[in-house]
Amino acid sequence: MARILVVDDEANICWALKADLTAEGYSVDVAGNAHDALERLKTSPPDLLLCDIRLPGMTGIEILERFRAAAPGVPVILMTAYGSLDAAVDSMHKGAFEYLHKPLDLDQVKATIGRALANREAAILPSVPTPLGADRDGAQPFHLVGRSVAMQDVFKLIGLVSQNDVTVLIEGESGVGKELVARAIHRYSPRRNAPFVAVVCGAFPDTLLEGELFGYDRGALPGTAGEKPGRFELAQTGTLFLDEVSELSLTQQNRLLRVLQDGRVERLGGNRAIPVDVRVIAASNRSLREAVAAKQFRDDLYFRLQVVTIPVPPLRQRKEDLYDLTAYFVSVAAREMRRELRGVQRDAMDAMLRYEWPGNVRELENVVRRAAVLTRSGVIGLADLPAEISVAKDKEEPEGITGLKAAAEAELRARLQEAGRGDSSIYHDLVGTVEESLVQAALAITDGNQVRAAELLGVNRTTLRKRLQTGQAPEAEPD
Numbered sequence: 001m002a003r004i005l006v007v008d009d010e011a012n013i014c015w016a017l018k019a020d021l022t023a024e025g026y027s028v029d030v031a032g033n034a035h036d037a038l039e040r041l042k043t044s045p046p047d048l049l050l051c052d053i054r055l056p057g058m059t060g061i062e063i064l065e066r067f068r069a070a071a072p073g074v075p076v077i078l079m080t081a082y083g084s085l086d087a088a089v090d091s092m093h094k095g096a097f098e099y100l101h102k103p104l105d106l107d108q109v110k111a112t113i114g115r116a117l118a119n120r121e122a123a124i125l126p127s128v129p130t131p132l133g134a135d136r137d138g139a140q141p142f143h144l145v146g147r148s149v150a151m152q153d154v155f156k157l158i159g160l161v162s163q164n165d166v167t168v169l170i171e172g173e174s175g176v177g178k179e180l181v182a183r184a185i186h187r188y189s190p191r192r193n194a195p196f197v198a199v200v201c202g203a204f205p206d207t208l209l210e211g212e213l214f215g216y217d218r219g220a221l222p223g224t225a226g227e228k229p230g231r232f233e234l235a236q237t238g239t240l241f242l243d244e245v246s247e248l249s250l251t252q253q254n255r256l257l258r259v260l261q262d263g264r265v266e267r268l269g270g271n272r273a274i275p276v277d278v279r280v281i282a283a284s285n286r287s288l289r290e291a292v293a294a295k296q297f298r299d300d301l302y303f304r305l306q307v308v309t310i311p312v313p314p315l316r317q318r319k320e321d322l323y324d325l326t327a328y329f330v331s332v333a334a335r336e337m338r339r340e341l342r343g344v345q346r347d348a349m350d351a352m353l354r355y356e357w358p359g360n361v362r363e364l365e366n367v368v369r370r371a372a373v374l375t376r377s378g379v380i381g382l383a384d385l386p387a388e389i390s391v392a393k394d395k396e397e398p399e400g401i402t403g404l405k406a407a408a409e410a411e412l413r414a415r416l417q418e419a420g421r422g423d424s425s426i427y428h429d430l431v432g433t434v435e436e437s438l439v440q441a442a443l444a445i446t447d448g449n450q451v452r453a454a455e456l457l458g459v460n461r462t463t464l465r466k467r468l469q470t471g472q473a474p475e476a477e478p479d
Contacts, residue, residue, distance in 0.1 A: 001025060001026065001027050002026050002027070002048065002117050003026070003027045003028075003029065003044070003047045003048075004021055004026050004027070004028050004029070004046055004047065004048045004049075004050060005028075005029050005030070005031065005037065005040055005041075005046035005048070005049050005050070005051075006018060006021075006028060006029070006030045006031070006050045006051075007030075007031045007032075007033075007034070007036075007037040007049065007050070007051040007052060007055065007060070007063065008030075008032070008051070008055075008079070009032050009033060009052065009054075009056055010052075011032065013052075013102075013104075014030040014032065015030075016106075017030075017050065017104075017109070018030055020106050020109075020110070021109075021110070021113070024110060026113075029044075029046065033055055033056050033057055034055050034056070034057050034058030034063050035057060035058075037049075037051065037063055038063070038066060041066070041067060041070055041071065045070075045071050045074065046074065047074065047117060048074065048075050048076075048077070048113060048116055048117060049063075049064075049067055049074060049075070049076045049077070050077045050109075050113070051063055051064070051076060051077070051078055051079065052078075052079050053078050053079065053080040053082070053087060053091075054080065054081075054082065060078050060079075060080070061078075061087075061090055061091065061094060063076075064076045064078065064091070064095065064096055065094055068095045072340055072378070073378065075097040075116035075117070075376070075377050076095070076096050076097060077096065077097055077098045077100060077109075077112055077113070077116060078091050078096050078098070078099050078100070079100050079101075079102055079104065080099070080101065080102060081101070081102035081103075087099075095339075096376070097115075097116045097376040097377055098112045098116070098376055100112065115376075115381065115383065116376070116377060118345065118381065144177060144180050144181065144184055145321065145324045145325050145328050146321040146324065146325070147320065147321060147324060148313075148318040148320050148321045149452065149455060150313040150317065150318045151313070151321060154181065154310060154311075154312060154313075157308070157310045158181060158184050158185055158188065158310070159188070160308075161185060161308050161310070162184075162185045162186075162187075162188035162189045163188075163189065163190070165189070165191075165279055166307040166308055167260070167279070167280050167281070167282070167304060167305050167307050168182075168185060168281045168282070168307070168308050168310060169245075169282050169283070169284070169288065169305045169306040169308070169309045169310070170182060170281065170282070170284075170309075170310045170312060171283070171284055171285075171288070171309060171310070171311050171312070172283075172285065172311060172312030172313070172314070173285055173314045174285045174359070174360065174362070175315075175359045175360030175361055175362035175363055176312040176313070176314055176315070176360045176361060177312060177360075177361050177362075178243065178283040178285075178312055179198060179241060179243060179283070181283075181312060182196075182198070182239070182241040182281045182283065183196060183241075185239070185281060186238070186239040186241075186279075186281075189239070189279070191237060191238050191239055191279060194235075194236070194237040194239070195234060195235050195236070195237075195238035195239075196235070196238055196239045196241065197231050197235035197239070197240050197241065198241040198243060199212060199213065199231050199240070199241070199242060200243045200244055201242055201243065201244045201245055201246075201247045201248050202243075202244035202247035203244075206249050206251070206252065209248075209252060210252060210255070210268060211228065211230070211268055212230060212231055213230050213231050213232060213252070213255075213256070214230040214265045214266065214267055214268060215227070215228050215229045215230030215233055215265070215268070215270075216228055216230075216267050216268035216269055216270070217268065217269040217270040218269070227267070229267075230265060230267065232265045232276045232278055233274060233276060235276075235278045236276060236277060237277050237278075238278065238279070239278070239279045239280075239281060240280050240281070241281050241282075241283070242256075242280065242281070242282045242283070243282075243283045244283070244284065244285065245282040245283065245284050245288075245305065246284040246285075246286055246288055246291050246296075246297060248297075250298065253297065253298045253301050254298070256301060257298065257300060257301045257304060259276070260280065260301075260304050260305075263275060263276060263277070264276065280305070282305045288302050288305070288306065289302070314357070315357040315360045315361055315363075315364065316356045316357050319353055322349075322353060322364070323349075325361060325364055326344060326349070326352065326364065327343070329364065329365050329368035330343060330344065330368055330380070333368055333369050337372060337373070339372070339378075340378045341372055341375070341378055341379075341380070342378040342379050343379055343380070344379065344381075345380065345381045345382065347381070347382045348371075348380055348381050348382045348384070348385055348390075351382060351385060351389055351390050351392055352364075352385070352389060354392040355388070355389045355392040356392075367385065367386060367389065368380070370384075370386070371384040371385055435467075438457060439453070439457070439464070439467055442454075442456045442457050450464055450465065
């Protein structure tokens with residue numbers, strides 16, 4: 001039973017609130033002034049404070065500050081008959097859960113109390129993971145987070161290529177973290193103490209991009225008074241990251257290929273070749289192989305860039321990483337906004353798991369940052385999420401699953417009509433068919449890799465091999 005402390009110098013309001021909230025099952029105590037309210041905080045801290053702003057001796061804002069300092073987990077709802085913008089803003093800045101206007105709507109009061117107390121539930125997020133690339137002193141320049149098999153494969157590739165000075169192509173949808181992968185490769189490479197220079201190829205018109213990449217001498221471009229080194233020169237002995245490399249024109253592709261082959265650049269308007277020692281990492285949000293097939297990208301440049309290709313999976317394909325990613329972004333938001341954030345409510349996390357995240361990790365980061373601003377307490381709830389996420393529904397069942405259900409139901413109905421009841425073999429027959437289909441699907445998805453297929457099914461490899469050899473259904477591993 002939650003304990004509520006009502007603080008108001010009007011006895012009739014205290015009486016009405018106590019009667020109504022007691023009928024809802026709450027334990028309600030009342031105080032007519034700030035002194036009594038603070039004494040209750042010392043002797044019997046409530047689970048929620050419902051406090052008027054105008055009180056004799058001390059304002060409700062001051063009581064709010066005292067409560068937040070002594071009991072930061074206790075939500076405070078302020079009430080006033082004299083609403084103003086300044087008071088509302090000050091209340092929110094000081095950490096009030098809600099700001100209600102008198103005369104009070106009792107239904108609104110009860111709904112607000114319900115939301116405030118629900119937000120006191122323990123957060124379901126795990127401890128904040130250490131991102132790949134985190135400094136030992138606690139600084140976290142990257143947030144490459146993920147325990148999923150797909151992201152662990154990315155981490156392994158980063159480890160392999162970082163020590164070998166080869167060109168790398170990173171492919172993945174917008175927002176998956178391709179630049180973070182590039183920065184991690186640089187950080188773990190022998191070039192880590194040299195510059196990491198990034199350029200978004202699609203962000204410049206063709207004429208300006210050439211100057212950005214290769215530089216220009218005095219008078220080479222209209223409106224330029226001096227000379228400018230290009231990004232290749234700025235990245236000398238370090239790493240140059242070419243994002244959206246698929247957006248390069250064929251002319252720029254040709255110039256980039258020459259630099260990769262010769263290790264030299266020529267500035268626009270210049271007549272000398274400048275040696276450059278730069279490792280190139282490129283990224284694209286669309287398949288370069290398909291661009292080559294469509295004659296939109298040079299095949300010889302493609303083969304130069306993709307000595308090693310690192311595919312970064314979209315968030316919808318690694319939703320098991322949502323917990324760690326959300327925990328990380330909550331911790332970042334708490335640090336940046338200097339406020340206490342304890343995590344995410346279960347219903348909010350369930351909605352986030354149902355959502356498909358078309359904007360990937362970048363979208364998740366922005367959603368958490370937004371929710372951290374809007375939440376009235378230390379826990380992010382469903383109401384703090386954008387509407388498209390809070391109303392997200394589970395994906396419709398694949399046709400194969402729907403068809404399997406229909407087939408099973410048809411078989412059961414047929415046997416019921418024939419004999420009036422089932423028989424001892426039908427359960428095992430149908431389960432065996434389903435499990436055989438699951439095994440074959442898992443092997444197809446993992447390209448025949450039995451270890452990956454076993455992980456996907458939740459069985460060990462020995463069990464899976466036995467199933468393949470004997471046709472027996474594998475049993476799920478015990479919890």
